[in-house]
Amino acid sequence: MTKVLVVAEHLDGKLNASTAKTVSAAAALNPEAIDIVVLAADPAAIAAEAAQIAGVAKVLAVANPANEHALAQVLGPQIAELAKGYSHVFGPSTTFGKDLMPVVAALLGVAQVSDLMAVDGPHTFKRPIYAGNAIISVEAPADRTVVATVRTASWPEAAKGGNAAVETVSTNAALPGHTRYVGLAAGKSDRPDLQSAKRVVSGGRGVGSAENFKVIYALADKLGAAVGASRAAVDAGYVPSDLQVGQTGKIIAPELYIAVGISGAIQHLTGIKDAGTIVAINKDGEAPIFEIADIGLVGDLFHLLSELENAL
Incomplete structure (x- = not known):
């Protein structure tokens, strides 16, 4: 049974x-x-x-x-x-x-x-x-x-x-006393939860800095999307680790995934392989991300994101 x-x-x-x-x-x-x-x-x-x-x-x-x-x-x-x-x-x-x-x-x-x-x-x-x-x-x-x-x-x-x-x-299970709740430290956001979002916009090392990451947030807000990042962007201190997508981050399957300035290391691709449509934006036309992308845009990400925002 x-x-x-x-x-x-x-x-x-x-x-x-x-x-x-x-x-x-x-x-x-x-x-x-x-x-x-x-x-x-x-x-x-x-x-x-x-x-x-x-x-x-x-x-x-x-x-x-x-x-x-x-x-x-x-x-x-x-x-x-x-x-x-x-x-x-x-x-x-x-x-x-x-x-x-x-x-x-x-x-x-x-x-x-x-x-x-x-x-x-x-x-x-x-x-x-x-x-x-x-x-x-x-x-x-x-x-x-x-x-x-x-x-x-x-x-x-x-x-x-x-x-x-x-x-x-109800249960009669004996509950341990050695573990207790102290507090929860978590980032607050009005954006959708990264693991369950239908749309995700992620930024990588190519974004350049934490200050520049505002272009990722802006596009995500236009699309009503969650924000993600590559491990390289997290390690560089652009964004907190709870936004990391990939083998050592979150495994996600949104309907739309936009990778901005992400080269496409295998560890990152592991986290997005089940996404519905993958859009890659990168100045390097030979970046591995383009091998799995459904749509690829080669060029300066700041120029292309500005055009996308205007179109939206």
Whole structure:
């Protein structure tokens, strides 16, 4: 019997799009049921949103003041207890999921399947290795619970229109006292979230400076897009590290990705290979980025961005 428990990711009372993508991966198993678990201090609104995802049979709402902040060491024991009766436990391969799911796997005594990008069978999956240059098949033991993180860039969001039942549940899991929430240091932005944005404008070393990066922000605002950056731009101090796209940054799959002044190192291309349309703007016509770009503009980025803004 294949039953999947999907761990919902949420922030500030809103469900993250990664949850619907994780449901798509779960649906590829053709399971008997897909349930979502929402852990929060007050999960009602988030659970109601999760219940609208098509294909979901039931939403488990776990209310606990300790769940106000997403601490893996606090959420993990509760999820591990709720996992009884499920053959698979899936979470998104985001910062949230990468922190939490290994804890769940350890508590269940199983090895985690990471960055699941395709389903070949109930216990056979594909995942990328070597910065996405190779795809490996992974077979999990058939007699153990499968704990996996889902590579959200490889899956579409499950449709809405569902009407799953919401069930309030509680657990008797012992919560550790050695880990506690102190605070969250995060950049504030009115722009879309980089990992879930439909459009992204990224700048690289070619932008030249932190001051010059304002042209990237300006174009992004015109398009209603999120802002990203290459590792070279982050290392040079142009932008903070939470904007980094690539193997050591965020793996994204927007409908439109505009790479400005980015040469296209393999580590960066790993982060954008699933993007719908890739536009490259670079003065070097031989830059590797043009090999994967759908549209390429060769020339001075400041001149070309000014023309694009005027056209928009």
